Amino acid sequence: MQQNRMLEIWVGLFVAMGLAALFVLAMKVSNLSVLNSERDTYRLIARFDNVGGLKVRSPVSVAGVRIGRVTGIDFDNETFEAVVTLAISKKYDRFPKDTSARIFTAGLLGEQYVSLEPGGDEETLKDGDEIRLTQSALVLEQVIGQFLYKAAEGGGK
């Protein structure tokens, strides 16, 4: 009987340890806390000429604060533009109609993210609205190419 009791205590401890480990992985290691706050979101759409290295789940930020994430990147066959769907937390629902979206890179080689810059319009963006003013991602090769071109021009003079 005593033996059985010890065995059960050990198994109980083991299961508790396993569940605690899962809990640690969920809470401490993964982004559960971020996910939960993003459950209540609304969608905005932005069209870009070039999204560069933007990916689904890339962050969306305003003034450097993360307020949502990219939930979809699609290609419009008619206008040949990239259509990016943004999920923004419902807490932040007062962006003016003339808010502009840009794709920036975090650091020189970091991941790319969408940055919103609020405008001054009275009307606000609603669920499913499109952001009209957009600026594409900076493609490093193009910038370097332009720089080399300019440098060559300057050297010729």
Add this chain to the structure above:
Amino acid sequence: MIGAVRRLGRIGLAFFERLGRGHLFLLAVLRGLPAVLLRPRLVIQQIHATGVLSLLIILVSGLFVGMVLGLQGYNTLVDFGAEESLGVVVALSLVRELGPVVAALLFAGRAGSALTAEIGLMKATEQLSGMEMMAVDPVHRVVAPRFLGGILAMPLLAAIFSAIGVLGGYFVGVGLLGVDDGAFWSQMQAKVDLHDDVANGVIKSLVFGVLVTWIAVFEGYDAEPTSEGVSRATTRTVVHASLAVLGSDFVLTALMFGD
């Protein structure tokens, strides 16, 4: 020449025979599972045998694997000035791959071989046929609880392995090498996804648990009832289970992360 073809045919037939027998055996075990739920004590005993007794080896190797990851990752990342990403590297490699896979390999070596030897020895000493004489189905009474116990223990072991590994990486990275404490955790939390990474790791470990336990109990039940046969079955369990884990890991990884 004809002899060679004949031998090849015999090997092929034997292979398919074992494969078929293994799957029929799995069906029989699955049929026995509902009866096991009425006697949870048997399962608890098996969780003790497979899970609790594997705990020490899982804890120690998890800690060391995490520490090695911390050390190696730091040495590579510091060249790019990205040592703050150490947490991401350690956590992702553990949660996605090393946790489930290494835990399953250790599980096959520690618990799987013990399962095979135990059941094989029961068969060799005619305890199984004794049960049949008493109208007790040994698949229901002996195999099914071990199968269920192994399946329940494996994901918990993998989770413990990953968690203790992350801690090991933390000790080495933050404690010894001086990576920033806050950056280590915040970068990790930003990059590790609950559904994509943690949940997929748990699914992986569950699949590995089914595979390893299935192979272990089948090899034991199918063993030649001699001491030599049992020893060969035990070896086969470790080899086949390890191969099955590594092979299915590639398939699972391709399915989960290969978009």
